[in-house]
Amino acid sequence: MKTIDKSNLDKIIGILKKDGYTVIGPIVKDGAIVYDEIESINDLPAGWGDEQEAGSYRLVKRNDESLFGYVVGPQSWKKFLFPQRMKLWEAGRDGRGFTIKHSDEPVPKYAFLGVRSCELKAIFIQDKVFNNDLYTDSYYNNVRNNIFIISVNCTQAASTCFCVSMKSGPKAKDGFDISLTEVIGKDGHYFVLDESTEKGKELTAKLDAEIATDEQVKAADTRVASAELGMKRSMNTAGIKELLYHNHDHPNWAEIATRCLSCANCTLVCPTCFCHTMEDTTDLTGDHTERWRRWDSCFSLDYSKVAGGNFRTSPKARYRQWMTHKLASWIDQFGTSGCVGCGRCISWCPVGIDITKEVEKIRNSPKTKS
Ligand code: SF4
Ligand code: SF4
Known part of the structure; x- marks a missing residue:
């Protein structure tokens, strides 16, 4: 040193x-x-x-x-x-x-x-x-x-x-x-x-x-x-993948949706979120076109719009998708949690939704399936 x-x-x-x-x-x-x-x-x-x-x-x-x-x-x-x-x-x-x-x-x-x-x-x-x-x-x-x-x-x-x-x-x-x-x-x-x-x-x-x-x-x-x-918050990650996979229909998702604005702040500030979309633009002459990649979010309604309809229309489905991906299916996809505990999504959520508290609510609810 x-x-x-x-x-x-x-x-x-x-x-x-x-x-x-x-x-x-x-x-x-x-x-x-x-x-x-x-x-x-x-x-x-x-x-x-x-x-x-x-x-x-x-x-x-x-x-x-x-x-x-x-x-x-x-x-x-x-x-x-x-x-x-x-x-x-x-x-x-x-x-x-x-x-x-x-x-x-x-x-x-x-x-x-x-x-x-x-x-x-x-x-x-x-x-x-x-x-x-x-x-x-x-x-x-x-x-x-x-x-x-x-x-x-x-x-x-x-x-x-x-x-x-x-x-x-x-x-x-x-x-x-x-x-x-x-x-x-x-x-x-x-x-x-x-x-x-x-x-x-x-x-x-x-x-x-x-x-x-x-x-x-x-x-x-x-x-x-x-x-x-001095760290006041923590997340209990024991069995978190199974906890979220087994509780797709938990009533807490609907309760979060009464607060969540689907503003996408949490995904934009998150250092690991990577959702993006493609945009094609053409100028008025029709002689020139460009393809751009820009950040998108699983909270935006258009993100889940596909030919034939939209498969994630409610704020409940969108928050559930974000948290379940971040803490559960990310592990299957990339061999690691998608969360590093930086706390940005908590500070920058305009209504103060706290991912650590939401996990605990599901974990400790009498309606939770094991
Ligand atoms: S606490 Fe986790 S989910 Fe929230 S912004 Fe940081 S890495 Fe992303
Ligand atoms: S920042 Fe908060 S209100 Fe905005 S989408 Fe995320 S959880 Fe919902």
Whole structure:
């Protein structure tokens, strides 16, 4: 383990930029912490934290200058690996035929700074979605294979977090090039640094890093442990697949539907949801057409519209589909839960529907089938 100070964190950003990476990190924008391109540590949300509850999120000023003193905001890294809207190809009239042109834009080379442990797990999950035996998404994989990841361990939990019960946090164990734990204490403001890959070691060798003392490592571990101990929510995942499969007709689905607005917020903020649709557009001359891919949601009515009708017309059916896919059929499909316990769907649901509570209601109801 090593330690670096803030100026060396800035140096990391500079080295990565020089190596051709677009560095993406947390910034404050529109009253939330979001992920966007950064130039230096001056862009990071120094002194900002967040308070989250079911149906509520707000930024709060901290009483220190922590650069990573927030938890997670409405965005996740999926917007860079699986963009909200992307042109797949375009075609132009060519005499009596047409010519198809695929995008010739260079694939972005991203460095992600500030990836939380649950978000790393979400990237692993999307790896299974976009790179499996049946389907390989070329854009996703081209970006993913060039990425540099700097994870940041959580030193506090939002009240909506439940990553411990999903075994996805609060400390990143693998999947990063470099991981950092931020410490602000009597001995100053520094980061305990761990390198995982050759790329990470090469970059660290260019820094003025020092070997971490036992006290510094302990200070970092204590802060991560406090995030774990401070986690108020949890999800009991024992037998969850069977619980949901056997309770397709449970009365709780209808009760949720009295609150759910089918707004799709939960799916848009979720770092693992991947539903998308295709849109074809033609210009007025009829000489040019484009095919775009854009995010969609199983909560949108049109998503389940097929030739012959719509097979999921009620909010009850749509919420049941989302939760059963996320926590049960995802396991059959991809060998993992679709939930990492980041809590975004709880904070950003306008009516505060809480996936952990809904699972418990079904689990503990006298009407539940075993
Ligand atoms: S279902 Fe909710 S808690 Fe789970 S990963 Fe998605 S947004 Fe996070
Ligand atoms: S559960 Fe909440 S966020 Fe999701 S669709 Fe329903 S109202 Fe919207």
